[in-house]
Amino acid sequence: MTDTVISSATKEVVIGFDRPFVTIGERINPTGRKLLAQEMKDGDFSRVEADAIAQVAAGAQMLDVNAGIPLADEPAMLAKAIRLVQSVTDVPLSIDSSIIEALEAGIAAYEGKPLINSVTGEDENLERVLPLVAKAGAAVVAISNDETGISEDPDVRFAVAKKIVERAADHGIPASDVVVDPLVMPIGAMGTAGQQVFALVRRLRDELHVNTTCGASNVSFGLPNRHAVTGTFLSMAIGAGMTSAIMNPMHTEVKTAVMAADVLAGHDPHCAAWITEFRDPTATGAGGARRGRSGRRRGASA
Amino acid sequence: MTDTVISSATKEVVIGFDRPFVTIGERINPTGRKLLAQEMKDGDFSRVEADAIAQVAAGAQMLDVNAGIPLADEPAMLAKAIRLVQSVTDVPLSIDSSIIEALEAGIAAYEGKPLINSVTGEDENLERVLPLVAKAGAAVVAISNDETGISEDPDVRFAVAKKIVERAADHGIPASDVVVDPLVMPIGAMGTAGQQVFALVRRLRDELHVNTTCGASNVSFGLPNRHAVTGTFLSMAIGAGMTSAIMNPMHTEVKTAVMAADVLAGHDPHCAAWITEFRDPTATGAGGARRGRSGRRRGASA
Numbered sequence: 001m002t003d004t005v006i007s008s009a010t011k012e013v014v015i016g017f018d019r020p021f022v023t024i025g026e027r028i029n030p031t032g033r034k035l036l037a038q039e040m041k042d043g044d045f046s047r048v049e050a051d052a053i054a055q056v057a058a059g060a061q062m063l064d065v066n067a068g069i070p071l072a073d074e075p076a077m078l079a080k081a082i083r084l085v086q087s088v089t090d091v092p093l094s095i096d097s098s099i100i101e102a103l104e105a106g107i108a109a110y111e112g113k114p115l116i117n118s119v120t121g122e123d124e125n126l127e128r129v130l131p132l133v134a135k136a137g138a139a140v141v142a143i144s145n146d147e148t149g150i151s152e153d154p155d156v157r158f159a160v161a162k163k164i165v166e167r168a169a170d171h172g173i174p175a176s177d178v179v180v181d182p183l184v185m186p187i188g189a190m191g192t193a194g195q196q197v198f199a200l201v202r203r204l205r206d207e208l209h210v211n212t213t214c215g216a217s218n219v220s221f222g223l224p225n226r227h228a229v230t231g232t233f234l235s236m237a238i239g240a241g242m243t244s245a246i247m248n249p250m251h252t253e254v255k256t257a258v259m260a261a262d263v264l265a266g267h268d269p270h271c272a273a274w275i276t277e278f279r280d281p282t283a284t285g286a287g288g289a290r291r292g293r294s295g296r297r298r299g300a301s302a
Numbered sequence: 303m304t305d306t307v308i309s310s311a312t313k314e315v316v317i318g319f320d321r322p323f324v325t326i327g328e329r330i331n332p333t334g335r336k337l338l339a340q341e342m343k344d345g346d347f348s349r350v351e352a353d354a355i356a357q358v359a360a361g362a363q364m365l366d367v368n369a370g371i372p373l374a375d376e377p378a379m380l381a382k383a384i385r386l387v388q389s390v391t392d393v394p395l396s397i398d399s400s401i402i403e404a405l406e407a408g409i410a411a412y413e414g415k416p417l418i419n420s421v422t423g424e425d426e427n428l429e430r431v432l433p434l435v436a437k438a439g440a441a442v443v444a445i446s447n448d449e450t451g452i453s454e455d456p457d458v459r460f461a462v463a464k465k466i467v468e469r470a471a472d473h474g475i476p477a478s479d480v481v482v483d484p485l486v487m488p489i490g491a492m493g494t495a496g497q498q499v500f501a502l503v504r505r506l507r508d509e510l511h512v513n514t515t516c517g518a519s520n521v522s523f524g525l526p527n528r529h530a531v532t533g534t535f536l537s538m539a540i541g542a543g544m545t546s547a548i549m550n551p552m553h554t555e556v557k558t559a560v561m562a563a564d565v566l567a568g569h570d571p572h573c574a575a576w577i578t579e580f581r582d583p584t585a586t587g588a589g590g591a592r593r594g595r596s597g598r599r600r601g602a603s604a
Contacts, residue, residue: 187565188573194566198541219566223573225558225580232537232562239500239538256527257559260534263489264496264521271490271525278527 002176004139004211006062006092009111013061013092015179015211015244020267021234021258022062022244024094024115024213025055028081029066037069040077045084052085058249063089064117065106066096075105082109094141094246100128107136115139117246118181119168121146121160130171139177140168141213144200150183154196157182158203165208176211179244180204184214186221187229193219194233198240205241216247216254231257238265304478306441306513306545308364308394311413315363315394317481317513317546322569323536323560324364324546326396326417326515327357330383331368339371342379347386354387360551365391366419367408368398377407384411396443396548402430409438417441419548420483421470423448423462432473441479442470443515446502452485456498459484460505467510478513481546482506486516488523489531495521496535500542507543518549518556533559540567 003016015022028051030037036047052063065085067077078097085093095106096117103116118141119129133140142164144150144157151157161180168178182200185193197219201212219233220226231254234245238261249255259277262268305318317324330353332339338349354365367387369379380399387395397408398419405418420443421431435442444466446452446459453459463482470480484502487495499521503514521535522528533556536547540563551557561579564570 191568191571191573195568223565223580224577224582228558228580229562229565229576232534232559233566235534235537235559236541236563236566239541256530257534257537260531261538263525263531264535264538266493266497269493271493274531275526278525278530280526 002209002211004115004176004179005113006094006115006139007112008086008090008092011090011092011112015213017205017211017241017243018267019243020262020273021238021242023060023249023255023258024062024064024244024246025051025058025060026064026215026217026246026248027051027055027250028063028085029096030069031066040067040081041069041072045081048081049084049088052089055249056089056091059255060091060249062092062094062115062244064094064096064246066117067102068097068099074099074102078102079105079109082106086111100132103129103132107132107138113138115141115179117141118143119164121164123147126164126167130168130173133168133177134171134173139179140173142168142178142180142210144180144183150185152190152192152196154200154203157196157200158207161200161204161210162208165210175209179211179213180208181214182212184216184219184233186223187219187233188222194236197233197242198236201237201240201242211243212241213244213246214242216245227251227253230254234258235261235264238262304511304513306417306478306481307415308396308417308441309414310388310392310394313392313394313414317515319507319513319543319545320569321545322564322575323540323544325362325551325557325560326364326366326546326548327353327360327362328366328517328519328548328550329353329357329552330365330387331398332371333368342369342383343371343374347383350383350386351390354391357551358391358393361557362393362551364394364396364417364546366396366398366548368419369404370399370401376401376404380404381407381411384408388413402434405431405434409434409440415440417443417481419443420445421466423466425449428466428469432470432475435470435479436473436475441481442475443483444470444480444512445483446485452487454492454494454498456502456505459498459502460509463502463506463512464510467512477511481513481515482510483516484514486518486521486535488525489521489535490524496538499535499544500538503539503542503544513545514543515546515548516544518547529553529555532556536560537563537566540564 094115094117116138120143144160146160187193220229235257396417396419418440422445446462448462489495522531537559565576
């Protein structure tokens with residue numbers, strides 16, 4: 001049992017073994033979103049606000065906030081985005097930047113205990129990010145690459161994760177506040193990408209006792225019907241023990257797969273969340289009879 | 303590596319570790335299908351023929367054939383159904399009955415090496431079914447229940463499977479010809495049903511080195527949006543190492559989940575089957591740009 005507690009001013013989310021999977025909304029990120037990037041640069045954060053509200057409405061328990069725009073003042077932008085998102089939603093946030101000054105500004109603007117996204121296994125990066133995390137009493141996403149890049153060897157990636165967890169401990173950060181990202185490569189480019197992640201997640205859980213996360217949509221890059229691949233990937237990752245992901249909760253297929261995986265992993269007692277989401281007391285078509293029993297009973301009291 | 307080879311007169315299917323998942327079509331079964339039961343009883347097997355053709359067209363690599371109709375001559379019906387199905391399709395069959403005489407008649411009518419569905423861990427059943435399997439040089443589905451019923455304890459179910467594999471060996475049937483069904487209970491009735499199967503499948507593979515199958519749709523019985531649950535269950539089972547299932551290939555959501563799981567488990571080299579199924583060279587909508595690269599290239603040569 002490892003629980004990673006993240007909080008806003010008023011709300012706590014726990015990423016943990018044997019708990020419902022935690023969906024971290026990925027949308028507030030100008031990378032690859034030209035319009036959003038331009039708007040943010042022009043000082044128009046209306047889309048950030050709308051994306052925050054929509055993702056929470058779609059079921060995201062946390063939101064990732066990134067303001068990485070070339071030639072922009074990223075620290076100021078990230079702080080502004082975080083303040084704005086915290087003013088319109090109450091979910092805890094992941095503060096996402098590869099720039100130390102932006103992380104600092106984001107942490108200063110944040111109310112609660114954030115998830116810092118991210119630290120890598122590179123020595124220089126470790127020595128710059130971990131003190132920030134320790135000082136803020138935050139949790140941190142640990143990305144399992146180092147100076148040599150992203151290894152295709154799962155043993156190397158495990159060793160990098162282990163190094164980060166140990167180095168975090170040196171800074172007083174417990175393993176329960178390190179959420180490891182095993183790095184998800186596109187399955188279309190690397191056929192072993194899925195197996196690597198599943199094997200790594202199992203080891204990270206069993207041997208390092210850490211929670212895990214990933215940028216899920218990367219797995220289906222370049223493939224047709226990609227949301228089905230992403231959703232299936234996440235359900236298999238949940239089967240292997242993954243406990244959270246940075247993903248798009250607006251994609252119904254992906255969200256449905258995650259909810260079903262929670263049911264099957266035993267993380268949705270009495271299928272309550274599933275039945276609430278999908279019951280249809282008016283259903284009369286194929287499957288309606290079987291579906292009807294719980295649907296009608298709950299429908300009657302609704 | 304364990305390969306279970308099943309064949310028709312002209313076609314071989316291999317159920318095996320690190321191979322594409324084998325879909326065994328479940329539709330030719332009058333249990334719960336009143337119209338089909340009545341038609342078969344009246345000697346009208348047109349629906350059997352249509353179901354055989356449709357399931358193979360939908361991607362089933364094998365078909366299960368069951369003729370269990372109350373107060374009917376099951377051995378004669380099963381033999382007739384098998385001859386008919388083999389006359390209209392070339393896929394190998396699973397001969398499905400709980401009645402020894404029906405299995406005998408089915409085996410006599412069958413051309414090739416069938417999968418016999420099934421033997422249980424009950425001593426009397428073992429001593430009646432295994433000699434048939436050995437004599438026919440067939441493979442057999444081993445259901446992990448015994449005289450005491452279906453245990454909720456995965457260790458007991460594993461022990462029953464082990465007993466069947468050992469007893470089969472006494473009859474000269476190799477473990478590679480025993481395909482274990484860990485028994486899938488409805489998740490709505492037993493919240494641990496998924497975890498039990500995933501853990502059992504892993505042990506059956508790692509310790510007994512046997513292939514596995516299951517009646518997949520049972521897992522979602524009684525739930526709304528049940529095909530999504532069944533599909534997600536199968537993808538997680540594939541992640542745990544399950545190598546085949548008796549399922550409905552006509553349910554697109556279920557079939558898509560199985561295909562995506564094959565991609566992610568590394569059983570669909572270069573995502574070839576996935577891309578063939580889902581490529582859409584005319585796609586211009588959201589995601590079209592990323593999707594376009596492989597779509598267009600393949601589209602141009604199509």
